[in-house]
Amino acid sequence: MTSITYLEAIRAAQAHALKEDSRVFIYGQDVGAFGGAFKATKNLAKEFPGRVMDSPISEDAMIGMAIGAAIEGMRPIVEMQFADFSTCGLNQIANHAATLFYRTEVPCPLVVRLPSGGTSGGGPFHSQSLEAIYAYFPGLVVMTPGTVEDAYTMLLEAINIDDPVIFCEHKFLYYHLKAESLPTTALPANKARVTRPGRDATIVTYSAMLHESLAAAAELSQDGYEIEVVDLRSVKPLDTDTILASVARTGRLLVVSEAFPWGGVAAEVIARVTAEGFGLLDAPPQRLNAKDTPVPYHPALWGTHRPTASTIASALHRLLKL
């Protein structure tokens, strides 16, 4: 294997799970013979007859079906065609799947794959990052892998976890993010990773913004600043220890998220650092989110709506002067 994309890693993880665990099946719109809107299930229906099932356009029933199957001991993977459409299944996710174990002591091991985040031309209904909505509800695990290796190992872990997992995979990374090979070892999904060590400021980020943040950190290194980049990997559970340890080293915090700003992951990280690590801070913690409007269609607007390496670098320069 010369290289594998983020999308191929997601397909490979599902193939592996289907092969190794007879309890696993996939349910989603166009996932069968067609192989999915993004081809994340390409050829899987042929390789695993009867276990990759096309669903009607019924997000509520898709999740409800997965809940019933999970109660009966299966490990369903539900593919939402776009994360945006998962709001049509929100009731089953938030009120049924998330509450089941707490209410009944019966685990609800299902995975909902959300093709998330913006791509050029996606517009308001095919671009959203909804991790904060799902992280809000007790009982849900929310994963936001930003690397090919994590996409593979975290999806395998998501399938093995006994709780409902919202797996936010980023569409922008699907085709262009590549790795040499699939990993053979894995960091547990509940651990953040220090992707780039530094000393002058910490960026806490996740998913596609990891790469914009790394590019910004590289740019600032040319000015002599060493920026530490922490990849959350999962937003729930949130690895507060790794965040606080990084802030202890740098004294400055910028949280970068592609999601809307109000009450989101960036707000939660800053709330925790402020409450639990106030004494570690040399400057007020900052956040950089997408703008507080729907995600616009036109590439010129979209490119400004979301954080980029350039806007992250500007935010870092401001933070370093505070």
Place this chain on the structure above:
Amino acid sequence: MEQQANNNCKSTTTGGTLEIASDLYCQAYRLMLTARLLEEKLAALKRSGKIVGGVFLGRGQEALSVALGIHLRKGDIYAPLIRDQAGRLAFGEGMLDALRTYLGSALGSMRGRDGNIHRGRPREGYFAMISHLGAMVSAVCGALIARRFRGETSIVGATCIGDGGTSTGSFHEGLNLAAIEKLPLVVVVANNQYAYSTPNSSQFACHHLVDRAIGYGITGHRVIGNDLADCLKVLQKAVAAARTGGGPQLVVADLLRLIGHADHDDASYITEAQKQSPLGRDCLILAQNTILEKRWMSQEELDLWQKEIEVEIEATTTRVLREPAPDPEEELWIPFATSHIHSES
């Protein structure tokens, strides 16, 4: 029962001439009586402040509810709704689980984490409803698909809903999914004329809810909801059809809720004309009259049953009232099943 304006509804069936055995009828009656007396006790416990939160009673709906539960077997899937005490008892729930959940006993299946009718034992195929109407339909579909993966046959999944619940997207999506997958699902609709206070006229515009079966491509059944014999016949037929490969079955009962939506509702919106109509007749009294008229049991025997049930209710209530409440200090406050996910600080 008589077919009404369903001439174009080829797949709609009714109870017909099927005969119901007297022992099944009497067994169903005893479960109905148990449900009625247990619910009267629950209402009294609510009035005396022993129950916190709502008390939802199934008065007038016991015949329909029991007729579904009694035709299910161990190993089937059952997802009852709020007025299904009789069906729950018939499916095998003891009154202990009901009283423990209503009274918030730490020893109950929900351990004080959920209450009243939000109870079940999902591992035993007895699903715990959520309040969002229609949500259980697709969940039962999923359980049936899991059984299909495991190669289990002769399984039935059943769930209940009201006239109001049929207006939800969830109900539609679930029933459509069941139809596509040809699942052995029975959905019982208790059309008790009101969704809380909203009458049928503000809930749907089709002639009869059973007509919806045509749209889904599944079999529809109409049943007289306060006639125990009709309920037993129709549900026997529907459950058997689902069990033997007939696909999803939609059973719609016409009846009247003889009480408010919950203990706080005086049901003043139910009209006098409805109360006086055939719909307003109490299924429990009708069933008792039938048993006596047909001389299947004597009044003395029925009185003895009532005493036995009352003794069991009193004994179980006394026992549960002595049980511990959940202790917030002992509560782990963890919503996750996976151990390493707990570690979030």
